[in-house]
Amino acid sequence: MTNSDEMMTRYLFGELPETDQARLEKRYFTDPQTFNQLAQLETELIDDYARGRLSSQMRARFERAYLGNPNRRTRLKFGEALTARLDQTTASAVAEQESPRAAPLWRRVTGLQTSGQRALAFSMAVALVLLSSVSVWLFIQSQRLRQDLARTQNAQSAQAQQGREAEQQLASERARTEELTAELERARAEAKPQTAPAASVASLVLIVSGARAVDTGAPPTIVIREATQQVRLQLKLKENEYQSYQLALQAVGGKETLNRQHLKPMATKSGASFVLTLPASHLSAGDYILTLRGYRPSGELEDVSQSLFRVEKK
Amino acid sequence: MAAALTSEAFTKLLACLDPDRERAGEKYEDLRRILIRFFEWRGAPFPEDHTDETFNRVARKLNEGIEIKNLNGYCYEVARLICLEVWKGDASRREPLLEAHHQTTADANAADSARERELLLECLEECLNRLPAESRALLVEYYQDEKRNRIERRKALAEALGLRRESLANRAQRLRDKLEVCVTKCFHKSTAI
Numbered sequence: 001m002t003n004s005d006e007m008m009t010r011y012l013f014g015e016l017p018e019t020d021q022a023r024l025e026k027r028y029f030t031d032p033q034t035f036n037q038l039a040q041l042e043t044e045l046i047d048d049y050a051r052g053r054l055s056s057q058m059r060a061r062f063e064r065a066y067l068g069n070p071n072r073r074t075r076l077k078f079g080e081a082l083t084a085r086l087d088q089t090t091a092s093a094v095a096e097q098e099s100p101r102a103a104p105l106w107r108r109v110t111g112l113q114t115s116g117q118r119a120l121a122f123s124m125a126v127a128l129v130l131l132s133s134v135s136v137w138l139f140i141q142s143q144r145l146r147q148d149l150a151r152t153q154n155a156q157s158a159q160a161q162q163g164r165e166a167e168q169q170l171a172s173e174r175a176r177t178e179e180l181t182a183e184l185e186r187a188r189a190e191a192k193p194q195t196a197p198a199a200s201v202a203s204l205v206l207i208v209s210g211a212r213a214v215d216t217g218a219p220p221t222i223v224i225r226e227a228t229q230q231v232r233l234q235l236k237l238k239e240n241e242y243q244s245y246q247l248a249l250q251a252v253g254g255k256e257t258l259n260r261q262h263l264k265p266m267a268t269k270s271g272a273s274f275v276l277t278l279p280a281s282h283l284s285a286g287d288y289i290l291t292l293r294g295y296r297p298s299g300e301l302e303d304v305s306q307s308l309f310r311v312e313k314k
Numbered sequence: 315m316a317a318a319l320t321s322e323a324f325t326k327l328l329a330c331l332d333p334d335r336e337r338a339g340e341k342y343e344d345l346r347r348i349l350i351r352f353f354e355w356r357g358a359p360f361p362e363d364h365t366d367e368t369f370n371r372v373a374r375k376l377n378e379g380i381e382i383k384n385l386n387g388y389c390y391e392v393a394r395l396i397c398l399e400v401w402k403g404d405a406s407r408r409e410p411l412l413e414a415h416h417q418t419t420a421d422a423n424a425a426d427s428a429r430e431r432e433l434l435l436e437c438l439e440e441c442l443n444r445l446p447a448e449s450r451a452l453l454v455e456y457y458q459d460e461k462r463n464r465i466e467r468r469k470a471l472a473e474a475l476g477l478r479r480e481s482l483a484n485r486a487q488r489l490r491d492k493l494e495v496c497v498t499k500c501f502h503k504s505t506a507i
Contacts, residue, residue, distance in 0.1 A: 012355060014355075014357065025352065025390060025394070026390060028348065029348060029352075029389065029390040030384065030386050030387055032344065033480070035348050035351075036480075036483070036484050036487060038351075040483055040487050043457075043487060047457065069357050071354045071359075071361060072354065074498060077434060078434070078438075078494045078497055078498065081431070081434045081435055081438050081497070082438060082457065082490075082493070083457070083459075085435065085438055085439075085442075086454055086457055086458045086459065087458070087459050296478075300478075302478060302479075303480065
């Protein structure tokens, strides 16, 4: 569950303080995507509750919010009826697929009049069963072979893609290193005789899980002290699905502090990560949302994640 | 609370939402959907009535010649005020009704919950059958129990339909909301004395 999902869950359960509640409401009244996200999250919570998939703690919170309110109870009843109906459809479809198709044939065989007819029908049925088994076996084998082939092709193209990306990344890292070295040289040359104190950096790591697991902790907090000069935000991704990304940092209910486009993440063992470094003076105390969007091949932007974190100044 | 929205007020609202009447109608439906959910999430007793009241008050302001630049934001402020009024007792005349409604529902649940469930499923079946076949298929595929990973399955469905995942999710949610309105109306009709 992303931080944004977590905040929305608390809103749906009536657990947000009034100011945060109002902030989120203002947002979803003017941003249709936020409203859609909230409505979809509610639907998922209802379906998970109806299917008995909520943890006991979540279940208790859900019941507190939904069972005591007639309108919400109505929505829950609808959700329960719909999931029951859909699960029944799925179960029937599975049962239909698994039922032995020979059964009606046997019934027809036992219904025949003469022993000759029965023997002929029996032989035909056996032949038919054998033929069906062979056909099924052949079908399964060909499917397996197709899947293996597809897997191999996918692996090859993924490997090639990874290679290309690694080369690109290496090239950009080299360029960046050269740039930084030049910058460092310039800084050294311009430096005064007395050495400046080392820049104090406050860091925060945000993880984008990509899955809507249920988790309800407080937002992660970064503490900026008087001596802090820089803030380093690291955003870890488990899946790297886009060629490049946009990162935007915005105070909740406030202005956009930062917007960087066409970023490429650093590949890590567990996925990919972005590192943002910005002057501590750019952040004031309060809640911030770090929004990650991916560029589709068409150039359109698609929301990937929203991470909420809190800044405390001491 | 107010009566239903007057035709004059509705026309003014639409004009404020968009100069194109068809587009304005869509925007009105979207805003109405947001307002109803807002009142539900805030626990207000009559979300649809409160939504009409919000539109009435905003339309009155428009009638007075007040220029509203951000209609959605303005509606939010009005809706919030109505919520406060409801909880502070300005709408106290609705409270006994609300209690009575609770009581009736509770009694009905205790007495005949199996029959209620049966009726609900009948209504669901009826409303599902009223949907076009492709909408029904989309609903079933999108909200079915996850035998495979939910994200992967929905991703594959979006690709098959040539939609972005976000658009597919919005379409499924709208269909579900429409179905819910149909089922709720049908259910109330079946249980009305």
